[in-house]
Amino acid sequence: MSKVISHSLFTDFDIDLFKAGKHFKLYEKLGAHLIEVDGVKGVYFAVWAPTAKSVSVVGDFNYWVQGEHHLNVRWDSSGIWEGFIPEVSKGSLYKYKIQSHIDGVVTEKADPFALYCEKPPHTASVIWDLDYNWKDENWMHTREQFNALDKPYSVYEVHLGSWRRAEHNRFLSYLELADELVKYVKETGFTHVEFMPIMEYPYDPSWGYQLTGYFAPTSRFGKPQDFMVLVDRLHQEGIGVILDWVPSHFPEDGHGLGFFDGSHLYEHPDRRKGYHPDWKSLVFNYGRNEVRAFLISNAVFWLQHYHIDGLRVDAVASMLYLDYSRNEGEWEANIYGGRENLDSISFLKEFNEVIYSNFSGVQTIAEESTSFLMVSRPTSIGGLGFGMKWMMGWMHDTLKYFQKETVYRKYHQNDLTFSMTYAFTENFMLPFSHDEVVYGKKSLIYKMPVDEWQRFANLRLLYGYMFTHPGTKLLFMGAEFGQTNEWNFQNSLDWHLLEYDYHSGIKRLITDLNALYKSYPALYEKQFTGDGFEWINYSDHQNAILSYIRKGNNPNEKVIIVCNFTEVVRENYRIGIPENVKIQAIFNSDKTIYGGSGIEIPNQLKIDSISYDGRDFSAELTLPPLSITIYSYS
Known part of the structure; x- marks a missing residue:
């Protein structure tokens, strides 16, 4: 040699x-x-x-x-x-x-910049290239019209190792997923997929959030070019691809970035800033120039060489605060005496500036769970510069409400209406993510109360409420058909459940909601601005009913939504109507095709010249039990 x-x-x-x-x-x-x-x-x-x-x-x-x-x-x-x-x-x-x-x-x-790694538990890097003949030119040239903030954005969150398994519980390969997953996402109508981390990671129970190969798609499912095929196929079907990206921490595995050259090279040397007590992992030194360049280069790499359309940045809250998960005495204030991590904040701003100035038609999304201000506002006005932020408060409040039996809901309507007091302070994404269906939290269907019928009716109502609430949408795999077990990364989803009507009904409902969301601009064109939403009545606590209007750019085209959060059928329920116009029914979650009771609503509402809810006109509706009914007018 x-x-x-x-x-x-x-x-x-x-x-x-x-x-x-x-x-x-x-x-x-x-x-x-x-x-x-x-x-x-x-x-x-x-x-x-x-x-x-x-x-x-x-x-x-x-x-x-x-x-x-x-x-x-x-x-x-x-x-x-x-x-x-x-x-x-x-x-x-x-x-x-x-x-x-x-x-x-x-x-x-291992090489921090390796393009390919040995299949775990082996840890060597592999000499590789990125040669590939992409076939997604149409998508790349037009994706801005699909990824913009005023477009429908419905995300299917996927863990590749457990979405579906082959015989003997074998992982599906990237190439198999390029057939099966792409077909399924297209069929159910999601606009985007979000992959939980696919960068190389040594430990399966970390779900990919403890990375050692930042520039290498995990070899568990095939070669780098095989992952390119998966992305390429999704793009050819008009589906955007988001990657979970983890610049917040990394594991202490011997072959990884920690103590790389015998010094604290990538991690902060002060343990109070360089170690994450919850995850027992190391935290990047965001004040070191070379480390910042490493991380931003990594983000740019996935967008450039893998044609990725968005990065969902994991654990942003842990990056923003010096005292995150630390007790008194375990952290040191910044130079101004505050708890904010100024180096990290500076890094996140620069990351977003680089991404948005170098790539058109992409989005960055922050998983940020605190009240930190202006996460999704431009850096030019003091924001962090993200395109969107997860609306964790909405998610927690909504699930808390839905877990209550209907007899108690009239006392807790504020859990639902509170979100509208801050809904437009950020560009919010509404997430029902993997974090909500693990570690004893139960699956979404088993968060719903009482008997089987009410559980499924509540779940249908929950999804309808989500799709009509301002903001983009994210749903973790399995939720679209009412997965009953908690998510287990070691096994496939319970696909056999689709043999049962209630479960196949939920999948049909999600498919139709995705189609509805994409078909009515009033549901997405102003999803981040206050003039895209108007309450009809939020104060009918006694009946546990909400009614509201969604609006887009065309002032003559609106969508009316009425939610009945009890199992009581409401006949002749009157709501105020702004104008004397033709109002057409476009969705009813109680249809039998979804597993509902089949109570019908009129195809067209009769408008009365009766003032109600502060409006000059009104109409009487039939509200099926535990249902959401949606109407359009123009």
Whole structure:
């Protein structure tokens, strides 16, 4: 095997950008790159290890012997070690053996910029490329009209390892998912899929939220190009792809980023800022320029090379506050005496600025559970710059309300109406995510009270309420057909439930709600602005009924929604109508095709010149039990 040849892909300008934390395509320089030097094919290696005394590449091409292939440290104090090794080829396994200046400390690390990794529990990096012939040109050229904030945005959240399993509980591959999952998402009408983390991770029970291979799709389901096929197929069917992205923490696994070169390189050296007590993981040092460049480069990488349409940023709240999950004495205030993590806030703003200035038709979404202000407002006016924020308060309040038996709901209507007092302070996404159906929280269907009929009627009502409430939508896999068991990452969803009418009825309802959402601009064009919503009556606590209007850009086209949160059928229930117009029924969750009781509502409402609810006109409705009925008028 040939020795290391001095070679560099870095220019002086690259190094200046890297040191300043402004190099956002580091994956083009750092890592392992198949190239040709003076007519000889091989691999150029580059790794950042500023406190290293020596760095060797070890792999199956040199029998994992340290010292066979020493990299050369750059002269410019960048801390980058590099070199070209001839004859190393695609598919070879490798790691970096790093001897620290600290006496006796030697680490053996996977490549932070590896494009492909060994299948866990093995931990080596794999020499690979990103060659692929994309076929999604139409989507990429037009996706802005599908991903914009005034478009329908209905997300199906998926854990690839447990959506569906093959024989003997085997994972489906990316290629199998490109057939089965794409067909299913198209059939049910979701506009986007969100994948729980697919970057390489060592420990299955982490669900992918403890990453070691930030630039590599997990090899559990196939090769990087196989994942590209999955994304490509979704795009060809007009379905956007969102990835969960985890810049908040990383595990202490020996081959990962922690204590990388014998020093606290990626993690903050102060344990009060560099360790997450809940997840027993390390926290990035957001004040270090090179670390910021690593993370933002990673975000850019997925959007550029995998054509991803959005990044849902995990655990943003844990990044914003120095005292997150810490007791008194376990954290240190910022320079102004506050609890905000100023380095992290600065990083998140820069991340969003880079993404939105370099990619059209993408969105960033914050999983942020606190009252931190202006998460989804532009950085130019002091916001964090995200496109959307999860509306966790709405989710908690809504589920709390629905878990109550109907006789008590008249005392708790505020749980539902409160969300409208702050609904337009952010660009909110309404999530029923994986977090709500694990660890004893029960599945959504079993959060609903009383008997089987009421449970399913409540679930249908819950989904109808969600799809007509302002904001975009997210539903975790299995919820669309009333999965009864809690989510278990080790097994497939309970697909056999679709053999039963109640469950197939829920799936039919979700399919129709997705179609309705996409068909009526009043339900999405102003989903983030107050002029897109109007109460008809929010104070009928006694009957546990809400009625409201959704509006879009066309002032003559509106949607009226009436929710009956009890099992009592309401005959001749009067609501105020703004105008004397033709009002047509477009949805009834109580239909028998959904598993409902089949109480019919008139196809067209009769408008009376009777003042009601502060309006000049009104109409009498029939409200089926535990139902949502929806009407349109123009």
